[in-house]
Amino acid sequence: MVVFENKINIEKDLMGARKMALNKAYDKYKENAIFTSRPEELTLMLYNGMVKFIMQGINAIEKKDIEKANSSIIRAQDIITELQNTLDKNYDISKNLNMLYDYMYNQLLDANIRKDTKILNEVLGFAKDLRDTWTEAIKINMKSNIKAAR
Numbered sequence: 001m002v003v004f005e006n007k008i009n010i011e012k013d014l015m016g017a018r019k020m021a022l023n024k025a026y027d028k029y030k031e032n033a034i035f036t037s038r039p040e041e042l043t044l045m046l047y048n049g050m051v052k053f054i055m056q057g058i059n060a061i062e063k064k065d066i067e068k069a070n071s072s073i074i075r076a077q078d079i080i081t082e083l084q085n086t087l088d089k090n091y092d093i094s095k096n097l098n099m100l101y102d103y104m105y106n107q108l109l110d111a112n113i114r115k116d117t118k119i120l121n122e123v124l125g126f127a128k129d130l131r132d133t134w135t136e137a138i139k140i141n142m143k144s145n146i147k148a149a150r
Contacts, residue, residue: 040138043083047131050079054108054124061115073112073120076127080105100126 037045053076060069084101087094104123111119 040134040141043086044131044134044138046079046083047127047134050076050083050127051124051131053079054120054127057111058117058120058124061117061120066115069115070112073108076123077105077108077112080108100130 053072057069057072057076060066060072080101084098084105087098089095104126107119107123110116111123
């Protein structure tokens with residue numbers, strides 16, 4: 001019986017070690033993706049992250065997991081702060097985006113306090129629109145760069 005239990009413990013340890021190795025490899029992959037990406041790709045990653053964390057916040061509220069909801073919403077707020085900090089203030093659109101980001105940030109703050117999925121869904125809609133618009137802008141820019149290279 002002791003041999004059987006030891007075998008189970010060894011298998012659990014091996015599975016844990018494999019999982020840690022996979023997590024480390026994935027973390028390294030994500031780190032490399034960030035360091036080798038162009039600025040427009042980094043912005044897209046931020047938008048994707050914001051969408052992901054807002055969706056996690058909604059799911060956590062629905063499951064009554066208040067701690068997970070709080071941390072997910074805060075991560076979305078952190079992304080908005082990063083987006084605001086990286087705006088190029090030399091363009092008029094930056095002022096408009098900054099106002100939208102302010103609104104989204106404050107809505108997330110309110111949603112986190114109230115644990116309100118309706119508010120989160122509103123902000124999620126904005127986040128998805130921003131992400132989708134940015135994706136289209138990247139595609140248009142790539143096409144124009146290809147034409148210019150010919």
